[in-house]
Amino acid sequence: MLIKKDSDFDRIHIWHPYSSIKQPLPCYQVVKAEGCKLKLNNGKMLIDGMSSWLAAIHGYNNPRxxxxxxxxxxxxxxxxxxxxxxxxxxxxxxxxxxxxxxxxxxxxxxxxxxxxxxxxxxxxxxxxxxxxxxxxxxxxxxxxxxxxxxxxxxxxxxxxxxxxxxxxxxxxxxxxxxxxxxxxxxxxxxxxxxxxxxxxxxxxxxxxxxxxxxxxxxxxxxxxxxxxxxxxxxxxxxxxxxxxxxxxxxxxxxxxxxxxxxxxxxxxxxxxxxxxxxxxxxxxxxxxxxxxxxxxxxxxxxxxxxxxxxxxxxxxxxxxxxxxxxxxxDNYWINQVKNIEKQFFKYLLPLKNLQQVADIRILGAIGVIETYKAINIATMQKFFVEQGVWIRPFGKLIYLVPPYIIKQNELKKLIESVILAIEYPLNFI
Ligand SMILES: Cc1ncc(COP(=O)(O)O)c(C=O)c1O
Missing domain, CATH: 3.40.640.10 (Type I PLP-dependent aspartate aminotransferase-like (Major domain))
Structure with missing residues (x-):
């Protein structure tokens, strides 16, 4: 059988981390990653809040x-x-x-x-x-x-x-x-x-x-x-x-x-x-x-x-x-991480008052939002992509671990998207 579309081939043949071949969650095709931005195959740009699971600390495509x-x-x-x-x-x-x-x-x-x-x-x-x-x-x-x-x-x-x-x-x-x-x-x-x-x-x-x-x-x-x-x-x-x-x-x-x-x-x-x-x-x-x-x-x-x-x-x-x-x-990371932490304290911590939020945890360039209800991962993931951000929640947790080079306005956008995601009832099971 010839499977023409890449997305179909991926869904039918390729395992992703903790995924099912039978009923996979949707996967988004990234064709380029630069700085703090991921470009999807449909041209959409996403601000990255994950650093590819805490790895890409200086962002993507670092020239050095x-x-x-x-x-x-x-x-x-x-x-x-x-x-x-x-x-x-x-x-x-x-x-x-x-x-x-x-x-x-x-x-x-x-x-x-x-x-x-x-x-x-x-x-x-x-x-x-x-x-x-x-x-x-x-x-x-x-x-x-x-x-x-x-x-x-x-x-x-x-x-x-x-x-x-x-x-x-x-x-x-x-x-x-x-x-x-x-x-x-x-x-x-x-x-x-x-x-x-x-x-x-x-x-x-x-x-x-x-x-x-x-x-x-x-x-x-x-x-x-x-x-x-x-x-x-x-x-x-x-x-x-x-x-x-x-x-x-x-x-x-x-x-x-x-x-x-x-x-x-x-x-x-x-x-x-x-x-x-x-x-x-x-x-x-x-x-x-x-x-x-x-x-x-x-x-x-x-x-x-x-x-x-x-x-x-x-x-x-x-x-x-x-x-x-x-x-x-070169030690730029010290201030970069401090600034991320400051922004987390300013904009993320107040989310503690939302009735959906059980806890907020912050340390350095890690910001964690724990919700009372379990998250519908597929729905919330789609919601985030529509918002133009890449955040991958699990269980009852939405967490932000952006590249250290993230700009203030990009981090603000990530946090604003989290707030919108929490307020959207279909994002929870
Ligand atoms: C604390 C800790 N140890 C070990 C691992 C495993 O690392 P890897 O996924 O590179 O095998 C991870 C991955 O998330 C981790 O967070």
């Missing part, structure tokens, strides 16, 4: 990153990383050592965020193998989200996440009650009781604790109190458990700090980064750990770290990441 990619392609687009290294991987890793806390100095380059979490889990397990200790369990948080591959899914909240389906298939781990105290709320120690109980009871079995720092993303866009994270670090130290911090969504300035763990004034033992690492241009992530952990991994019977994907350290992705870090080192 594009140039870096072009220069790299002229030299080589890919070369195997086994037995071979190359200047872009070395320079990128030098930069990663520089921008992360001092003890983090051994880097594993990965293909995606989920793989970076897989690698962090493997690192923790192999570390304990290297110490001849039988530690196979992880402690994560309720509402956590760490990716879609199997080990990553096993540390996602088994009840409240999109991975509920896989509950009977995944390795069972421990989940502490999620922090309730919001970022700006008065800290209450009872928030930490359940975590304390679990780490105290099970620490001898625990390979690591894994957390999203300050912002729990896909599990509910929850923004929690830094005191919780600080205590997580303290109790990992007290009970000798490794701490994996998953900065895949929060890293590179999104929360107002370069890394969100800085709010708690702590350092991880293993750090996962991804998404914005290449400014949203290429898929690349990294897992970074300490010399002591890296050395201990090599003490295990395997003698080496047991992972090595085909496209590890892809030179084009490394070149894009280097230029992304160069742009961030």
């Amino acid at each position: 990153i594009n140039l870096a990619i072009k220069k790299q392609i002229k030299k080589m687009s890919h070369i195997m990383f086994g037995g071979i290294t190359h200047p872009s991987a070395i320079l990128l890793c030098r930069k990663l050592v520089d921008i992360t806390p001092l003890p983090l100095e051994c880097i594993f380059l990965c293909d995606s965020g989920s793989v970076s979490v897989e690698v962090s889990i493997k690192m923790a397990l192999q570390y304990w193998l290297g110490r001849n200790e039988n530690r196979k369990k992880f402690l994560a948080l309720q509402y956590s989200y760490h990716g879609d591959t199997f080990a990553a899914m096993s540390v996602c909240d088994p009840n409240n996440s999109m991975h509920k389906l896989w509950k009977g298939y995944l390795t069972k781990h421990y989940f502490a009650k999620a922090p309730k105290c919001g970022f700006y709320e008065r800290w209450m120690i009872k928030d930490f009781n359940n975590f304390y109980y679990l780490i105290k009871t099970h620490h001898k079995k625990l390979a690591a604790v894994i957390v999203e720092p300050i912002v729990q993303g896909a599990g509910g866009m929850r923004i929690y109190n830094p005191r919780y994270l600080k205590l997580v670090r303290e109790y990992c130290n007290l009970y000798g458990v490794l701490l994996i911090i998953d900065e895949i969504a929060t890293g590179f300035g999104r929360t107002g700090k370069f890394f969100a763990f800085e709010y708690a004034d702590i350092e991880p033992d293993i750090l996962c980064i991804g998404k914005a690492l290449t400014g949203g241009t290429m898929t690349l992530a990294a897992t970074i750990t300490t010399r002591e952990i890296a050395n201990t991994i090599s003490n295990s019977s395997a003698n080496c770290f047991m992972h090595g994907p085909t496209f590890m350290g892809n030179p084009i992705a490394c070149a894009a990441a280097i230029e992304n870090l160069n742009i961030l080192q």
Whole structure:
């Protein structure tokens, strides 16, 4: 059968994230993306409120990153990383050592965020193998989200996440009650009781604790109190458990700090980064750990770290990441994120008074609107496109994570569209 229209072919043959081939939600065809604007195939321009899921922090088609990619392609687009290294991987890793806390100095380059979490889990397990200790369990948080591959899914909240389906298939781990105290709320120690109980009871079995720092993303866009994270670090130290911090969504300035763990004034033992690492241009992530952990991994019977994907350290992705870090080192992001936050406080926070709105959460360049009713995603998505904006809600959440370069009037338009969307009853189930 010859399917003539691209949109029909896409609908019938192609899976999109969390989509059904049988009854897919509509997809919009983007033919160009530039700065903060997406151009659809019908010529309509949309202001982007998503940064392609927190990746495109400098907007699209950034000339500096594009140039870096072009220069790299002229030299080589890919070369195997086994037995071979190359200047872009070395320079990128030098930069990663520089921008992360001092003890983090051994880097594993990965293909995606989920793989970076897989690698962090493997690192923790192999570390304990290297110490001849039988530690196979992880402690994560309720509402956590760490990716879609199997080990990553096993540390996602088994009840409240999109991975509920896989509950009977995944390795069972421990989940502490999620922090309730919001970022700006008065800290209450009872928030930490359940975590304390679990780490105290099970620490001898625990390979690591894994957390999203300050912002729990896909599990509910929850923004929690830094005191919780600080205590997580303290109790990992007290009970000798490794701490994996998953900065895949929060890293590179999104929360107002370069890394969100800085709010708690702590350092991880293993750090996962991804998404914005290449400014949203290429898929690349990294897992970074300490010399002591890296050395201990090599003490295990395997003698080496047991992972090595085909496209590890892809030179084009490394070149894009280097230029992304160069742009961030110019430090414009600090004011850009501050200005976005200011505008969120001015125009988004008052939405709290709307009867449809359960909560507003703001931190850095993240603005979250939680509604009482579940959102009709297809209807609201269409509504947003008609308004000329790209915002992708889920569950009861509409969230704005625009590129840092967004202009004031563009952000205002995003917020105004959210207000209109909330007031339109058919947008809710
Ligand atoms: C905190 C966190 N960890 C891991 C991942 C998985 O990253 P990826 O989608 O690149 O596999 C995500 C993706 O949204 C994330 O938000």
